[in-house]
Amino acid sequence: MRWSIKPKPDAENVKALAQTLQIDPAIAQLLVQRGICSFEAAKKFFRPSLDELHDPYLMKDMDLAVNRIEKAIAQDENILVYGDYDVDGTTSVALVSSYLKTLYPHIATYIPDRYAEGYGVSYAGIDYAVDNEMTLIIALDCGVKAIEKVAYAKEKGVDFIICDHHRPGDLLPDAIAVLDPKREDCTYPYDELCGCGVGFKLISAIALSRKQNFEELYPYLDLVATAIGADIVPITGENRILAYWGLEVINTAPRAGFKAIIKQTKKKKFTITDVVFIIAPRINAAGRMKHGNHAVSLLVEEDHDIARNYATEIEQYNAARKEADALITKEALTQIKDNKEEDRKTTVVYKEDWHKGVIGIVASRLTETYYRPTLVFTKSGDMLAASARSVKGFDIYNALQECSSYIEQFGGHKYAAGLTLKEENYELFKSRFEEVVSRTCEERLLIPEVTIDMTIGLEDITPRFYRILKQFAPYGPGNMRPTFMTQKVIDTGYGKKVGADQTHLKLSVTQDSYIKPIGGIGFNLGDKHSIITNKKTFDIAYALDENEWNGEVSLQLRVKDIKPT
Numbered sequence: 001m002r003w004s005i006k007p008k009p010d011a012e013n014v015k016a017l018a019q020t021l022q023i024d025p026a027i028a029q030l031l032v033q034r035g036i037c038s039f040e041a042a043k044k045f046f047r048p049s050l051d052e053l054h055d056p057y058l059m060k061d062m063d064l065a066v067n068r069i070e071k072a073i074a075q076d077e078n079i080l081v082y083g084d085y086d087v088d089g090t091t092s093v094a095l096v097s098s099y100l101k102t103l104y105p106h107i108a109t110y111i112p113d114r115y116a117e118g119y120g121v122s123y124a125g126i127d128y129a130v131d132n133e134m135t136l137i138i139a140l141d142c143g144v145k146a147i148e149k150v151a152y153a154k155e156k157g158v159d160f161i162i163c164d165h166h167r168p169g170d171l172l173p174d175a176i177a178v179l180d181p182k183r184e185d186c187t188y189p190y191d192e193l194c195g196c197g198v199g200f201k202l203i204s205a206i207a208l209s210r211k212q213n214f215e216e217l218y219p220y221l222d223l224v225a226t227a228i229g230a231d232i233v234p235i236t237g238e239n240r241i242l243a244y245w246g247l248e249v250i251n252t253a254p255r256a257g258f259k260a261i262i263k264q265t266k267k268k269k270f271t272i273t274d275v276v277f278i279i280a281p282r283i284n285a286a287g288r289m290k291h292g293n294h295a296v297s298l299l300v301e302e303d304h305d306i307a308r309n310y311a312t313e314i315e316q317y318n319a320a321r322k323e324a325d326a327l328i329t330k331e332a333l334t335q336i337k338d339n340k341e342e343d344r345k346t347t348v349v350y351k352e353d354w355h356k357g358v359i360g361i362v363a364s365r366l367t368e369t370y371y372r373p374t375l376v377f378t379k380s381g382d383m384l385a386a387s388a389r390s391v392k393g394f395d396i397y398n399a400l401q402e403c404s405s406y407i408e409q410f411g412g413h414k415y416a417a418g419l420t421l422k423e424e425n426y427e428l429f430k431s432r433f434e435e436v437v438s439r440t441c442e443e444r445l446l447i448p449e450v451t452i453d454m455t456i457g458l459e460d461i462t463p464r465f466y467r468i469l470k471q472f473a474p475y476g477p478g479n480m481r482p483t484f485m486t487q488k489v490i491d492t493g494y495g496k497k498v499g500a501d502q503t504h505l506k507l508s509v510t511q512d513s514y515i516k517p518i519g520g521i522g523f524n525l526g527d528k529h530s531i532i533t534n535k536k537t538f539d540i541a542y543a544l545d546e547n548e549w550n551g552e553v554s555l556q557l558r559v560k561d562i563k564p565t
Helices: 011-021 025-033 039-046 062-074 087-101 123-131 147-155 195-209 214-230 237-252 256-263 272-290 293-300 304-338 356-370 396-402 423-440 463-470 526-532
Strands: 002-005 078-083 107-110 134-140 159-163 177-179 347-350 374-380 383-389 409-412 416-421 449-452 484-491 496-498 504-510 518-522 538-549 552-564
Touching: 011 025, 011 039, 025 463, 062 134, 062 159, 062 177, 062 195, 078 087, 078 123, 087 107, 087 134, 087 195, 087 214, 087 272, 087 293, 107 123, 123 134, 123 147, 134 195, 147 159, 159 195, 177 195, 195 214, 195 237, 214 237, 214 272, 237 272, 256 272, 256 293, 256 304, 272 293, 272 304, 272 356, 293 304, 304 347, 304 356, 347 356, 347 423, 356 374, 356 383, 374 423, 383 396, 383 423, 396 409, 396 416, 396 423, 416 423, 463 538, 496 526, 504 526, 504 552, 518 538, 526 552
Parallel strands: 002 449, 078 107, 078 134, 134 159, 159 177, 347 374, 518 552
Antiparallel strands: 374 383, 383 416, 409 416, 484 504, 484 538, 496 504, 504 518, 538 552
């Protein structure tokens, strides 16, 4: 791995903040690195307040969206709440539909079938609205590029309100309102909301126009926090506030569906990481293995017994997803080796019977293995569909744009995207993608990077230091869990390879003989064992967390990398 140490911030700023807040200079340095340089900024960071959320009417077209919804309610129209089949989409649909149902009964939901319809707004979804006399579709987490489909709906007498957070194209759909903070002509103060976040701003605006108390919206924040975590948007600004309070809802008053999932685990308190790795995969599994409708049903259900049945069913989908993921990853790795493609700048693999629902996860796994921009293709109808994943610092969306002559359709973000192409264009696309990445991706970006916030000694790791550090959460892009480096440590002799296949490394380190040893675990670092043997000194990059064993809780190092001193 490439070790990259963040530059030290201005010493005077650090000293002043440490004095103002009466905190350790190391904590002050971490705050200044995050742009927090005053008492007021620190207060907003450590005590996120819902009062700091922006006025939803600052978002372009919000007044048009609210007026159209109120008109639909007044005229007794049927409204369809439409969303993508992933976590952001299904939580958005659950949020907006369940809120609107508190105002008005004629609300239906629609999640496109991943296999029959694909991503985003579909003609089948619009036809469903027409067949059921629905005259307004609220599209969530999709739609900003659905120009032809929105035009088709308009011909059929169906209006659209779009709530999206993806980058728009050169033209916007002819919808009643396009709510997207990434619109160039939108001056909303925060443009990193997820789709569910945009949906939350919509219901906030409706509540505001109806003079409802904001407290009535508080129970919906568990859905928003889950979408923020799952969609890997920056946990800064409004997202930090929404994630912070959404976690509070998950931990104190979760909806029936979340409660049912939580009961299947042994966790007492959920962090954003737990949401990402425990709740989100289960919600996602419905759309991956069966249909996203199952996830929406779980999330809107109020009866705890019925929610438990849904959660059990979704757990089975999740188990099937894990099995498919493991098998396809194994086949993809074999394909790369058989084709002798280990030395390419990209990973592009294809097999027609791979499960479309898990190719995104497989792409992530392959990126972890080879650390390069990756696409995993499968057959989807008469086309090939792919999930794309990138490496830190490389914009895969821009790279795909350069290959657009071979692509039928694509969309996504800097680090993750989806696309379809004709089978006869697969090899041409593969060559072009390799050429584009080889030309535009700096060599250093193809080496995994561990970004180190600061160098500290083991003596700096005290219970008080960790107690304040815990308050930096929720972590995520824009506010990652701090990574530290400690130099010239020695293993006490306890270090060993662990795990069924000896791939992990357990160790206990000290720095100078008088410092009390501290335990650590390095996942997938078993091959570094020789570096720590025979009292050799080594440098260690790690985050801090807690280890619970037999009811005892102790601090431990979550080791990211080790190198000889």
